[in-house]
Amino acid sequence: MIRNVYRNDVEADMISTVAQAVGLKYEPMALLFSEEKPEGARQFKEGKWGCVMFMVAAVLRGETAVFDRTSFGCFGGGVGLGFGDQYENFPGGKGCFTYFLSVGNDQWQRGRETAEQVKPFMRAEAFHHFMHGERYLKSPELVLDFINQLPITEIPAPYLVLKPLSGLSSEEIPHVVIFFGNMDQVSALTVLVNYGRGHNENVIFPYAAGCQTLGIYPLAEAKREQPRAVLGLNDLSARVYLKRLVKEDLFSFAVPRQLFDEMEGNVAGSFLEGETWQELRRLGSF
Structure with a gap:
């Protein structure tokens, strides 16, 4: 043991x-899976944005921090913590995410249309990145390659826990x-x-x-x-x-x-x- x-x-x-x-x-x-939510653990509010680094x-x-399939903070966090391919649920779908991580959604029609829909619900910083891109990869095509190489998984439990x-x-x-x-x-x-x-x-x-x-x-x-x-x-x-x-x-x-x-x-x-x-x-x- x-x-x-x-x-x-x-x-x-x-x-x-x-x-x-x-x-x-x-x-x-320690990172572990749990069938129950630990008492007193910090948790993001359901559907609310937050970076896992806050936790x-x-x-x-x-x-102690706990996450589940409705409270992982951001879509990359949902992927990173083992709650499947959450990029599918990114505003505008995976296509808009590929532009977000690269050149920005102001570069294509679907991205601009999605931006108009989500602007009232986004923080100013997030909307700027959505429109103009984080520029971490050179093109949307390379972002898709990046996603396809991730070891995306579904953890076999309702909760993922981080604790000392x-x-x-x-x-x-x-x-x-x-x-x-x-x-x-x-x-x-x-x-x-x-x-x-x-x-x-x-x-x-x-x-x-x-x-x-x-x-x-x-x-x-x-x-x-x-x-x-x-x-x-x-x-x-x-x-x-x-x-x-x-x-x-x-x-x-x-x-x-x-x-x-x-x-x-x-x-x-x-x-x-x-x-x-x-x-x-x-x-x-x-």
Whole structure:
């Protein structure tokens, strides 16, 4: 059981040896499925816009967040958290989304017509991006390729929960554990993932929405015989939202439970006990 690796039989909290050795400021985050909504958990209002990073910031502060098929914040968040292909439900359909992520919906007739319909219901910032595009991919065709390559999935439960690792009950087992750290700490996590593998391509850094690198990407990796870690938060919009809230330069590092166990078992005797890593910690004051 995962709790036997990290849970002190005397202490009530689940403690990650990796997080301690790497000197993380923020406790690792557990992602799990649930048949019931956790009491007191933060949740977006049904059908209301919100970035998943708002909830991530709350969990970093020690709270619990819950999502379901009507309260995932935004369409990319619905995809990222495993609630199917929510791009189909984007205003104007998937076609308008491909223009939104690229050149903007003012570039085609259907987009302009849809914009007139949705303008009264959109925030000014969102409407600007809808019309003129986020410009994250060069063309609508490339956006469609991007969507087709995503590991879109449907989670097998009504709810997806994010909570601090120490908040897990004895019955709860995370599907994914997510670390948050600076580049020095991410470097250490990368070295640790490769430490006992015998090959050196065990971390991926896909271009994707920030929530997708926390959810569907590591969930897809969990199906592999040797799952890889997913480095995340190269999503500029997600970085803006998260930095507004935590005021720090963070990357995410999401690992399926199997890989989490592997990493925890490899701390003792590794470079994390060596002088080079300790010197880097001193230089970084963490």
